[in-house]
Amino acid sequence: MPYSLLPTLLLQILVVGYTPGPANIYSLAMSLRHGRKQSMVMWLGLLTGFSIAVTLMAVLTHFIGMAFGEYVGFLKYLGAAYIVYLAYRIWRSNRQGNEKQGDCTFVSGMLVQMTNAKMLLFDLTAFSTFVLPYSNRLVDLLEVGAWLVLAGPGGNLVWLLAGSYLRQFFTKYGRQVDVVSAMALVLCALYIVFY
Numbered sequence: 001m002p003y004s005l006l007p008t009l010l011l012q013i014l015v016v017g018y019t020p021g022p023a024n025i026y027s028l029a030m031s032l033r034h035g036r037k038q039s040m041v042m043w044l045g046l047l048t049g050f051s052i053a054v055t056l057m058a059v060l061t062h063f064i065g066m067a068f069g070e071y072v073g074f075l076k077y078l079g080a081a082y083i084v085y086l087a088y089r090i091w092r093s094n095r096q097g098n099e100k101q102g103d104c105t106f107v108s109g110m111l112v113q114m115t116n117a118k119m120l121l122f123d124l125t126a127f128s129t130f131v132l133p134y135s136n137r138l139v140d141l142l143e144v145g146a147w148l149v150l151a152g153p154g155g156n157l158v159w160l161l162a163g164s165y166l167r168q169f170f171t172k173y174g175r176q177v178d179v180v181s182a183m184a185l186v187l188c189a190l191y192i193v194f195y
């Protein structure tokens with residue numbers, strides 16, 4: 001990637017990575033419900049899942065180029081289904097008074113990222129926009145992939161920390177926060193499927 005494109009890539013990272021999306025909303029909801037300490041374990045899962053997914057996307061982009069694009073359509077349905085499942089879990093857990101830690105684990109964080117169609121499409125777009133026109137070398141794809149960590153896990157951490165600072169305030173309105181979070185996740189899933 002020509003370094004003259006770095007500001008454009010960073011702007012795209014800011015716009016896509018820090019705006020509401022499935023993993024960001026999930027980070028906020030888990031932080032509000034479980035606090036910073038438990039949510040950081042889940043965030044490590046988000047970081048690991050993102051790192052695995054972005055590396056696989058770079059390797060796949062390198063070996064099969066844009067032919068991979070035909071499979072992205074299928075992945076978005078799997079991602080949307082998992083996002084709807086997360087919305088259901090968030091909505092149901094507070095309604096039943098269920099505050100168990102099972103939805104805020106390393107594995108849940110990893111699964112959220114690895115099925116996050118927004119993130120997979122963003123990675124593919126970044127690779128095809130900022131690397132493939134100039135190079136198809138794996139090292140160049142992985143370099144851009146390293147920058148993309150700012151987008152995924154970086155944005156998730158910002159939302160998680162925001163939730164931990166707002167936790168006391170939102171504890172009073174827990175049910176409303178869960179309903180809004182669940183609705184936002186469903187909207188993310190609809191957006192992924194229909195746009």
